[in-house]
Structure formats: structure tokens, C-alpha cells
Amino acid sequence: MSLTASIQTPIRSVVRRRHRTEEAAIGWLAVSPALILLICLLFGPAAAVILFSFTDWQLGAATFRFIGTENFAALWADPPFWKALINTCLYVAIVVPGTVGLGLATALLIEASPALRGFYRAVHFLPVMSTMSAMAVVWGTMLHPSIGLVNRALAAFGVTGVNWLRDEHTALLALALIGIWQGFGFAMVLFVSGLKAVPQQLYDAAAVDGADGVLDRLRIVTLPMLGPVTMFVIILSASRAFEVFDSVRVLTQGGPNYASEVLLNRLYSESFDYLRTGYGAALTVVYLAIVVALTLAQARFIERRVHYS
């Protein structure tokens, strides 16, 4: 018995090793389409951008030379860049709570009563499906200082509206409100599906335990059970808000006086209006670094806080 075992062992391990390499090969083969696409569409371009950020290349130019970190130094010393960075952060800081709050409130209201539920869901989801640049034109008309619907409505209440998109104090806020309008429908849909997954027995238990008021139910059951969905919505709306571009490009082009300048618009102007590709690439690298850092931080945070098991 032990003799046969000792003879068989080396043979078996060889067989097993060959089997394992074969398995690995099949595994690589299976992931190769995705891997190739990832390299071509994601890692390749990213590497190219990082490379260009160390050059003085201009779009269309035949030659370029490496200039080290000169682009980054110029960026550091460029006030419009800092203005754009701060504005982008402000924009995110307004849009994320707005989207989450409005999305949650709408979801709760829609789920509270079965009447016309499908209709309300569809209506609130419409802005998500629409093209932002086209909708921006509509908003531009609505926010027009003299003929716009917004100022006319305000006038009806005796309030004199401002020139929303041309005023340094309101331009970014107006853009943020448009951002919330466009994004909260998606948050609502996610919250609605999250609400459906809350076990009814928890509400029953809360009712028996004396927590049957609206606020108590929210605090004890609904909000904690929506934790994972909320985190997901925050990440999603933050990353969407961070890449705000269409509405800015169409409505304000970053003006007036950089009051609504954001990172992506800055990036676009430098790269394609002024054709300073190297400088634009440096901006992109900074932008990418921020986005990656945010994503990693958020992923860490979620793992720890929101899953209860």
C-alpha cells in the first residue's frame, strides 16, 4: 500500500503540474479579449497622455522634445488652473448632496403611494436619458435674463432675477442646479430598487418597538438599510459631477472671468482651442490622479462602513 503510494506520488504531481499550466493557459485565453481591449482603449491612451505631459508637443506638430516637468510647473503657477480645480470641487460639493437628497426624497415619495408610480418614475428619469448638450440649450433659454422662464416666474412674485449665467456669483450655482436636475433621476431609480429590498419584517419590528413615526422609521430602518445603495449613488454622482463639461461648454465656456471654469473645460480649451497638447496632457494627468485617488478612497470607505455582516 505505502509502496504503491510512494511510486505514484511523483507521477501524480507531474500530471497535476501539467494540468495546472494547461488550466492557466485556458484562463489567459479566456480573458484575452477583455485584456486586449483594456490595453488598447484604457492603459495605452493613459500611458500616451502621461508621456505627452513631459513634452512640448502641439497637436499636429511633426516633432516634439522632452521638457521634463516644465508643464507641471506651469500648471502650478497658472491661476486659471487653480480656479478650475476649486470650482470643480465646489460643483461636486453642491451636486452630490443635491442629487442624493433629491433622489432619495423622490424615491420615498414615489414608493409611499402606489398611485401613478410608473408615471412619476418615468418622468423623473427623463433628464437622465436626454442629451446634456441639447438640454443645456433649453436651460440657456430658460435662464435668459429677460425672456427666460425662470426670471419671468420670479417677476410674477415681485423678485427681480439676475443674469444667471453671466453673473460671477450665480454662474457656477446655476450650472450645479442643472447638474442636479440631470442626475437625480438616476439616483431615484437606484433608491427605489434599494427600498424594495428592505425587509418588511424590519418595519413590523420597528412598529412593535414603538418606532412607527415617519422620522423614526427613516432613522431606524430605511436609511441604514439603504446604506450600500447610498454609498453607490454618492460615488456615481461624485464621479459624474467631477467630469462636468457639456453644460459648461455650451452655456458659459467657463466664464465670466473664470467664475464657472472647471477642470475638463480647462483641459479642452488648452488642448484643442490653444493646441497646447503637452500642457493639456499634464492637466489630464492631474485630473486622472484626483479621480483615481477619490475612487480608491471611496472603495475603502464603503468596505468598512456600509456592509453589516
Add this chain to the structure above:
Amino acid sequence: MAEIELRGIEKHYGETPVLKDVSLKIEDGEFLTLVGPSGCGKSTLLRIIAGLEDQDAGEVSVGGRPVDGARPKDRDVAMVFQSYALYPHLTVFDNIALPLRTRQLSFAQRLPLIGPLVPGRAGIERSIRVEVEQAAVMLDVAHLLHRKPGQLSGGQRQRVALGRAMVRRPTVFLMDEPLSNLDARLRVQMRTEITSLHRRLGVTFVYVTHDQSEAMTMADRVAVMMGGELLQVGPPEELYRDPQDLRVAEMIGSPKINIVTRAHWKDNRSGVSAALAPQTRRLAFRPEAAVLTTPADELPNGTVTNLENLGSDIFVHVALRDGAETAVVRTSPDERRFSLGCTVGLKVDAARLMQFDEGGRRCGDIERVAAA
């Protein structure tokens, strides 16, 4: 103090009737089990007592006070759910403390962040801590107070759910299949723990289960429900010995009661056939109410098809003569053994033979017929 009275409770879901004219009085301090197959309306009845659902007709009173329309928290009832329904984001301590906090703290004191600053809260929190710790010690979860429900085993979660229910000393405990998510061994252990908890607290327990053995072993009285109706209410031994409905007889007892059509008793030597009530269609007897005889001159008779040896008892399965019906008879391992395939007769104790009519209702007992 906390007797529960149900009068003419009706409930429909759309067109489907779930409860049909259910009336039941549960005494103060009693342990009553509602048992029945799934969908029989027992959980709905419990939820109506709790106030989680409204009945379409009828009245509920708890402690002599009508509670129709009152909210669950105003009924002085506590409930334990099948899925335990613990709040997953709260620690065991906070789970058990929640019913006390919602009742004793004011709205402002309950607010997050601001609450702890409101005067008077610290004192209430101290007394809550004492009560939660008492309950936790009683249920042997004191060492788990800082864990979250996700880190507990099924049995521990069950104890925490019991703790949350008992901490505010309700006068009525409602339990909806509390043990059905536990494994078999733990379930048997928790049965005795719940009954001893009932003895210690001395309050009314209403316990819903589909498991007849749970119902039989735990309760003072068992109410058997089927198809939205109460079939019979009584102490476990009464339901076992004296079922008034064939469905009750079938549900209670393991192995199941034997049901044999009247034809098998034709020409029975002991004269059972002659003593049967005219409307009797089927006869039922428990596995221990019969002895096997050889030769098979006793009626009904048949062939041994299976032997279940449990060590203390051997259950002998007998396929009756025409093969369509089977009876199970308990024999002692000390008696003479029967082998597969041999032909045996069943001598049933006439006093323990129950007769049922066409609709499954109990009819004339043999003793009574014989005495007449």
C-alpha cells in the same frame, strides 16, 4: 390582566378569504400555540393581534380593553419574528435597548447628535443600560452586547430577538415561527428555553408554528387552524386523544394517525363493525392503540411492508388487504419480531378507535354505542 379575546375575526386578501369568523379566548399567562399548515391564516391572526394588520370584521381586545385600530406600540405586545428582524446596523445592546429608547426618551432626546445634549437623557440612559444588561444576562448574551447581528449565530440572534421583546416587560408575547430558521438540535434546545422563559415571566404567550411537535411540547393549549378556520382548541393531550376533526387527527402526532376505511372492518371478530355509528365512513387509531396478531384472523389485516426500528420502539408498516391503505403499528422490541412479507392482523383497542363521518367530523364513540 392580559387575556386576549378575539371575536368573529374575518380577513380577506382581495377576494380570497384568509380568516373566517375566528373567535378565541386566550387566558392571562397562558402559553397558546397556533398550529396549522402554511397559508392557513395563523400568521395573519397573530399580526392582527399585534396590530400590524387590520381585520375586516370582528374585535380584538387585550387585557379586557378593545384595541381595534390601536397602533402596535399602544397594545402592550411584543413580537418575535421568524427572520428575527434585528436591526443589522445596531449592536446587540442598541437592538435590545431600542424599544426602551423609543418609549422613554422624548423626540428631542432621540435625535442623533443633538439627543445626548438634551437634559435628562443621561439618567434615562443609565436605567436603560441596567435593564438591557439584566435581559442580556437572563438570555445568556451578555458577552455579545457589542457585536452586530451579522456576527452572531442563528441561536444567538434568536436570543437577542427575545431580549428585545422582553426588555420592556410586555404583558403579551407574540411569536411567529421563531425557531424555524434554526437547525434541528438548536430548535429542540430553544423550545425548552422558551417554555422556561414563559414560566419565569408569567405573561401570555401566543406562539405560531407549523410544527406539531413544537406545538405539542411547548403549549398549555393548542389551537389548530386550517383554511382560515379554527378546527379545535384544547390542551395537547386532548387534541391527541380526542380530535374532533379528521384533519386535526392527521396533523397531531408522529408518526401520523392511521386512517382506515370502514370496509376493512366488515366481519370483524370483536364486533367492532356492528357497534359503528351508521354515518361512519373512516376509522382512525394511533399506532400504539393496536397490537399485531398472527395468524391474521383479526380484521383489518395485511402484509408487513416496512420496519422502522427506533431502538425503543419498532414501527411496523402494514399494507392492508387490498393494498391501497397502510397502517403503522407500534411494537416493542421485546415482543416477538415480525418479518417483512408476513401476514398479520390488527387488533385495535375499541376504546381508542375514533369514527369520522363523510365530512371528516368525529361521530359516535364505540363505548357510547356499546353502552346504549
